[in-house]
Amino acid sequence: xxxxxxxxxxxxxxxxxxxxxxxxxxxxxxxxxxxxxxxxxxxxxxxxxxxxxxxxxxxxxxxxxxxxxxxxxxxxxxxxxxxxxxxxxxxxxxxxxxxxxxxxxx
Amino acid sequence: xxxxxxxxxxxxxxxxxxxxxxxxxxxxxxxxxxxxxxxxxxxxxxxxxxxxxxxxxxxxxxxxxxxxxxxxxxxxxxxxxxxxxxxxxxxxxxxxxxxxxxxxxxxxxxxxxxxxxxxxx
Numbered sequence: 361x362x363x364x365x366x367x368x369x370x371x372x373x374x375x376x377x378x379x380x381x382x383x384x385x386x387x388x389x390x391x392x393x394x395x396x397x398x399x400x401x402x403x404x405x406x407x408x409x410x411x412x413x414x415x416x417x418x419x420x421x422x423x424x425x426x427x428x429x430x431x432x433x434x435x436x437x438x439x440x441x442x443x444x445x446x447x448x449x450x451x452x453x454x455x456x457x458x459x460x461x462x463x464x465x466x
Numbered sequence: 467x468x469x470x471x472x473x474x475x476x477x478x479x480x481x482x483x484x485x486x487x488x489x490x491x492x493x494x495x496x497x498x499x500x501x502x503x504x505x506x507x508x509x510x511x512x513x514x515x516x517x518x519x520x521x522x523x524x525x526x527x528x529x530x531x532x533x534x535x536x537x538x539x540x541x542x543x544x545x546x547x548x549x550x551x552x553x554x555x556x557x558x559x560x561x562x563x564x565x566x567x568x569x570x571x572x573x574x575x576x577x578x579x580x581x582x583x584x585x586x587x
Contacts, residue, residue: 361528394573396511403561403580404503404511409573447511451571454525456501458511 362386362450364459372465377438381462383431383448392452395424395433398461399444407446408433440466468494468576472562475581478552486547486581488562494576495543499565501574502536502547504558504583512558517545519568530556552585559583 363386373379383393391411396404406415408424411431421436435442443466448459474486488500502514514534515526521538535548545562559582563574 392571396574398511403577404574405577406573406575409566415573415575445510449511449513449573451573454516454570455513455527456516456571458503458513461510 361455362389362453362457364448364450364457366446366448366459366462368462369460370463370465373438375438375440375466378434378436379438379464380435381433381446381464383426383433383459385429385431385450385452388428389450389452391427392450393424393426393431394449394451395422396447396449396458397442397444398447404447435464438464438466442466468564470562470564470576470578472560472578472581475560475583477584477586480552480554480585480587482552482585483548483550484552484583486549486560486562486583488545488547488578490543490545490564490576492543494564496540497568499568499570499572500536500538500545501563501565503561503563503574504556505561505580506555506558509558514547514560516565516570518570523570525570549583552583554585554587557583557585 395408398404517536559580564576566572
């Protein structure tokens with residue numbers, strides 16, 4: 361199975377900041393990487409798919425990139441409503457494993 | 467946004483069985499794979515298993531293989547998660563999510579609100 365790691369595990373930033381979360385796969389997964397946001401008490405929702413494609417309706421302050429084993433999710437101009445846990449997920453091979461999550465606080 | 471609705475969660479004794487159901491509006495169901503994801507209290511997301519759009523292909527996480535079975539009834543636009551030989555570590559909120567593709571590899575574009583399962587000793 362492909363193992364996913366994320367860093368940092370948590371971060372605290374100020375409104376308007378730019379924050380970056382990284383995700384690493386245990387082997388090459390090309391660009392088959394998704395990012396999800398889970399707000400407290402809510403179901404996850406997809407932000408980015410195929411490493412860098414923004415899901416319809418997601419604010420443009422979210423962006424993603426990377427390929428192979430190293431990926432990132434960047435939030436520019438952090439907003440209060442971005443408080444959430446962010447998960448990466450690989451879908452290069454089954455099982456489609458998730459990373460452990462990064463908790464973002466304001 | 468597609469409405470995904472899970473049901474069937476509850477409290478069950480260790481070693482028992484439970485069947486979860488997940489319904490999606492018909493127009494948004496038959497051409498999509500479906501995935502189950504769970505989240506133990508205070509923990510992260512754990513991928514459980516997936517079924518292809520036609521129900522002919524399935525894959526499970528090692529932690530549930532041999533105990534859980536996913537099935538899909540396109541005539542009822544419903545996917546099921548049959549859980550047998552339940553263990554305390556299966557206690558979690560179980561989410562059903564629609565895949566963006568007919569197959570089993572894509573992104574999860576619509577999620578339900580989850581149905582809770584508690585396994586007691």
